[in-house]
Amino acid sequence: MNANHTLVGAEDLGRRIVGGIEETGKVFLFFLSILRAIPGFWKKGHLVVEQMMAMGIESLPLVVVTSLFTGGVAAVQAAYQFQDYVPMRYLGSVIGKSVVIELGPVLTALVVAGRVGASIAAELGTMKVTEQIDALETIGISPIRYLAVPRFMAGMIMLPVVTIFSDFLAIAGAYTVAYFSLDVSANVFMEGLRLFFHLRDVFGGLVKSLFFGVVIATMGCYFGFSAQGGAEGVGRATTKAVVGSCLLILVLDYLLASLLFRVIFAG
Amino acid sequence: MQDSNGDSGMIVIERLEKSFNGQRVLRGLDLTIQAGESLVVIGRSGCGKSVLLKHIIGLMRPDSGHVYIDGKDVTVMNETELNELRKRFGMVFQGAALFDSLTVGENVALPLREHTPLSENEILDRVKEKLGLVGLEGIEGAGPASLSGGMKKRVGLARAMAMDPEFILYDEPTTGLDPIMADAINDLIRSLQEKLSITSVAVTHDMRSAYKIGDKIAMLHDGKIIYEGTPDEIRKCEDATVCQFITGSASGPMTNS
Numbered sequence: 001m002n003a004n005h006t007l008v009g010a011e012d013l014g015r016r017i018v019g020g021i022e023e024t025g026k027v028f029l030f031f032l033s034i035l036r037a038i039p040g041f042w043k044k045g046h047l048v049v050e051q052m053m054a055m056g057i058e059s060l061p062l063v064v065v066t067s068l069f070t071g072g073v074a075a076v077q078a079a080y081q082f083q084d085y086v087p088m089r090y091l092g093s094v095i096g097k098s099v100v101i102e103l104g105p106v107l108t109a110l111v112v113a114g115r116v117g118a119s120i121a122a123e124l125g126t127m128k129v130t131e132q133i134d135a136l137e138t139i140g141i142s143p144i145r146y147l148a149v150p151r152f153m154a155g156m157i158m159l160p161v162v163t164i165f166s167d168f169l170a171i172a173g174a175y176t177v178a179y180f181s182l183d184v185s186a187n188v189f190m191e192g193l194r195l196f197f198h199l200r201d202v203f204g205g206l207v208k209s210l211f212f213g214v215v216i217a218t219m220g221c222y223f224g225f226s227a228q229g230g231a232e233g234v235g236r237a238t239t240k241a242v243v244g245s246c247l248l249i250l251v252l253d254y255l256l257a258s259l260l261f262r263v264i265f266a267g
Numbered sequence: 268m269q270d271s272n273g274d275s276g277m278i279v280i281e282r283l284e285k286s287f288n289g290q291r292v293l294r295g296l297d298l299t300i301q302a303g304e305s306l307v308v309i310g311r312s313g314c315g316k317s318v319l320l321k322h323i324i325g326l327m328r329p330d331s332g333h334v335y336i337d338g339k340d341v342t343v344m345n346e347t348e349l350n351e352l353r354k355r356f357g358m359v360f361q362g363a364a365l366f367d368s369l370t371v372g373e374n375v376a377l378p379l380r381e382h383t384p385l386s387e388n389e390i391l392d393r394v395k396e397k398l399g400l401v402g403l404e405g406i407e408g409a410g411p412a413s414l415s416g417g418m419k420k421r422v423g424l425a426r427a428m429a430m431d432p433e434f435i436l437y438d439e440p441t442t443g444l445d446p447i448m449a450d451a452i453n454d455l456i457r458s459l460q461e462k463l464s465i466t467s468v469a470v471t472h473d474m475r476s477a478y479k480i481g482d483k484i485a486m487l488h489d490g491k492i493i494y495e496g497t498p499d500e501i502r503k504c505e506d507a508t509v510c511q512f513i514t515g516s517a518s519g520p521m522t523n524s
Binding site: 126127130131132134135136137138139140141142 | 321324326346349352353356361362364365366367378381382426436
């Protein structure tokens with residue numbers, strides 16, 4: 001009886017692992033099929049612009065709030081850790097570095113994954129279960145070309161754009177907190193910000209966010225297209241898209257950080 | 268196999284098999300639809316009627332077997348060839364499947380904008396003409412969400428007609444409509460059929476609709492076509508399974524086995 005239970009558990013675990021690997025492979029193949037469909041996307045330029053507008057408008061309010069408060073928290077925490085060991089004139093340096101390299105790109109990506117990734121999956125999932133995707137195919141229009149590519153391009157372009165906003169706002173949030181509650185003067189903060197500032201850090205952060213944009217759009221489209229079974233299926237697809245993108249963003253963040261800051265920029 | 272110099276507009280299906288998760292839905296289905304003919308496939312819900320339609324237009328690939336359109340095998344076509352073929356097809360979906368992000372006019376215009384070099388004015392004229400055919404002039408600007416079920420179906424029909432197709436596939440054209448609207452849709456399908464002599468395949472379990480729009484009726488049961496005949500022939504049919512279905516009785520060979 002007990003051994004039997006263990007066996008069932010092991011079988012289930014095995015099935016989940018195989019299923020996970022299978023899904024990863026499918027996502028990758030889907031990603032390749034989007035890449036193949038990209039040439040000639042400007043013929044659908046209006047669709048790309050439409051998606052870019054939607055993504056920007058959807059994500060900006062969230063990004064504003066997230067960034068301002070993240071910057072503020074970063075300032076408070078840095079000041080707490082500095083205490084008497086590190087002079088406050090380095091506050092700006094620490095904030096600047098951590099925001100443009102890490103906090104800006106990653107937090108923006110996570111917030112946008114929750115907002116835009118979910119709405120892509122929900123929209124395409126609804127189209128799938130109401131046979132609109134099939135209808136598109138029967139008209140002889142490739143859903144990848146018509147629906148996925150514009151979202152993919154828009155995600156790739158818009159996430160870095162939104163991240164630039166986020167970088168500025170987070171630093172502004174930190175500045176405000178430093179000035180009003182940590183008694184760091186404007187001059188000292190700005191001086192620190194400039195001290196170790198490298199443009200390549202900003203650039204590295206934006207390269208990361210470009211990849212995050214690709215992840216969010218790809219996962220949203222993939223799970224949207226593979227939704228089945230009515231409203232419940234759309235809900236499941238949406239959850240999978242958000243959870244999947246968030247995990248992938250964090251893993252990819254580590255890989256890209258290693259590649260960019262330990263190999264490319266270090267050399 | 269049908270050779271390629273046969274009549275244009277002919278569909279030949281050979282030994283089509285398809286399973287989902289080990290459940291065999293189509294089990295070696297054979298069916299031939301002549302050019303210009305209107306065939307209705309009847310059968311119980313979930314017996315694979317929609318699956319059959321999706322194989323004809325290449326939305327699904329069979330496990331084995333072939334579908335020939337004018338002698339060309341759909342089941343081995345690549346994406347480009349399929350898209351080329353689909354320009355000759357129109358399909359009306361069960362739930363109409365109108366694109367909610369577009370207006371009614373844009374829905375009907377979409378295939379024209381994608382596949383024809385027509386100017387914007389010509390496209391608008393064509394959209395107007397097609398909406399006129401289904402009795403819905405002047406609703407170009409409306410959103411699909413604001414339409415009733417019957418109107419959606421008619422817009423779906425107008426969209427399917429937009430490219431002047433040689434083939435039309437109907438997936439449950441009258442399901443979910445009130446009897447009067449269902450009859451109006453049947454009349455519409457019949458009159459389009461007579462005017463334009465399109466090869467059409469409709470799947471339905473609504474017998475009134477089947478009698479009205481079909482030149483021929485085929486019954487799908489257990490993954491195969493078990494009976495084929497004209498509406499008059501099928502009324503007189505003595506096959507117990509067919510009788511049970513067309514008279515709509517709860518007891519008989521379909522339910523007892």
